[in-house]
Amino acid sequence: MEYTGERIDHDEAWRRRLRPQIYVFLAGPNRAIDGAIGGSGAEFVNHSCNPNLYTRVRNGRIWFISRRRIEAGEELLIDYWITGSDPVYPCFCGAANCRGYMNQPFDQTL
Template sequence: MIVEYIGQKIRSLVAEEREKAYERRGIGSSYLFRIDEHSVIDATRRGNFARFINHSCQPNCYAKVLTIEGEKRIVIYSRTVIQKGDEITYDYKFPLKMTKSTVSVGAKSCRGYLN
């Protein structure tokens, strides 16, 4: 285990409205991480370093939703041994129904998209 993705737990409809509000305010990046179809963690204003973990098509970590004492939480785990100075990454796996966001991380298996 590397870190828990921490922020404010909100409903999906609230997350959609916040995302639009963040865009209107010029906040280029929001840190919304979907737990399930009903809930999202919003780490845009409060959170820990987990919100700064970047995407990779060949990540060295993965995210997993765990239920702890009846509450769903997002935890980031390592796939490999991570050396000091290595960047921590995971696959964002954005929903396929979203507009494709291009990416070029230089990995051999890079899909070219976040979703």
């Protein structure tokens, strides 16, 4: 499925981070898509450390693609892989390989 929404730049994405519900997905250098406005439903996909979808960004468009066969009624999940200077968001997904947070893995050697 495609992650659709209003196309905004990173400055606007930064301003919108203060909303209680954030559906902004970075889509490349100075590109972001706010699924809260014109979203396809992909903006409601939850996080898991063991997701059944992966993300592809091509030409400023975002796609969620299945990693394996997904059964009817099974929840769709992606790894949010939150980057940048965002705070650490704890994860309680319950997966056996849960890393404990939704951000990208930290480099433990630093």
